[in-house]
Each structure stands twice: as structure tokens, then as C-alpha cells.
């Protein structure tokens with residue numbers, strides 16, 4: 001559900017005279033005007049020495065149990081590159097030493113019935129070593145899968161499915 005459907009009253013003046021479309025919420029009484037934009041998120045493409053792609057398995061909903069790429073939301077005032085370095089350290093205990101922008105992919109991420117509109121900024125990443133690898137945080141396990149053997153129907157989030165399919169096509 002779009003978050004604006006949760007608004008029943010103006011949060012500034014309490015009026016019921018409210019209007020909204022996909023982009024913003026407006027109060028007809030006090031002119032309170034609140035925009036909803038796409039949230040920034042990051043995803044990392046990491047290839048091991050055998051040419052296999054690192055995929056994670058999601059520990060939590062949405063799409064619990066499906067394959068995913070490491071990454072997550074960008075914090076307020078955080079650079080996308082820093083967010084990916086932070087997320088990959090948190091989820092996998094890996095240190096990124098090189099990042100190259102791959103592309104951006106829009107997504108809708110539903111959490112507790114609220115839809116969050118994201119743009120997933122995707123980077124190809126090189127890591128210092130895989131020796132430190134752990135499955136932490138919201139990752140239940142980590143799999144390295146040769147590109148030709150990846151079953152993209154096992155990927156739960158639609159943008160991640162598109163990212164991995166695009167990456168396989170370009171490789």
C-alpha cells in the first residue's frame with residue numbers, strides 16, 4: 001500500500017480536506033505539502049576467482065528465503081558508495097577495495113504493508129579477500145553461483161532479478 005493511503009488527516013492542522021497523488025500529499029486547509037520520492041538503495045555485484053556471482057539468501061521478509069544481492073538502503077546524508085561499503089561489511093564481513101557503477105534499477109519494496117519506492121544503484125565490487133566471509137545481519141546464507149547456472153526465478157525482489165539478468169546478458 002502506498003504510504004499516503006495511511007494519511008486520514010493533515011498532520012499539521014488535523015483537517016480531513018486532504019488530497020494526494022503518487023508524488024505528494026497536500027492539505028486543502030493549511031497548504032501543508034509533503035512529497036514522497038524514490039529512496040536510494042545500493043546493491044553489489046561480487047565475482048569470485050572462479051567467475052561465480054555472490055548471492056545472499058534473505059533472512060527476513062519481504063521475500064524471505066529467496067536469493068538476493070548484498071546491499072540495502074542509503075542512510076540520510078550518506079554517499080551511495082559508502083552505503084555499499086557499510087552494508088557489505090555488515091552483511092558479509094567483506095572489505096570492498098574497488099567499486100564501479102553498473103546501473104540504476106527502480107524497485108518497490110514492501111515492508112509491513114507499506115510500499116517504499118527505491119532506485120537501486122548497482123556497483124561491481126572487488127573485495128580484499130573472501131577469507132573473512134560471514135553471513136550476518138539480514139543474510140541467512142551466502143552462495144557463489146556460476147553465471148550460467150543462476151536461476152533468476154529464485155531471486156525474490158524484482159529489481160534484483162533485473163539487475164542479475166542484465167549482468168548475465170552483458171557478461
Ligand SMILES: [Zn+2]
Pocket residue numbers: 010011012013014015027028029030031032
Ligand atoms: Zn493542514
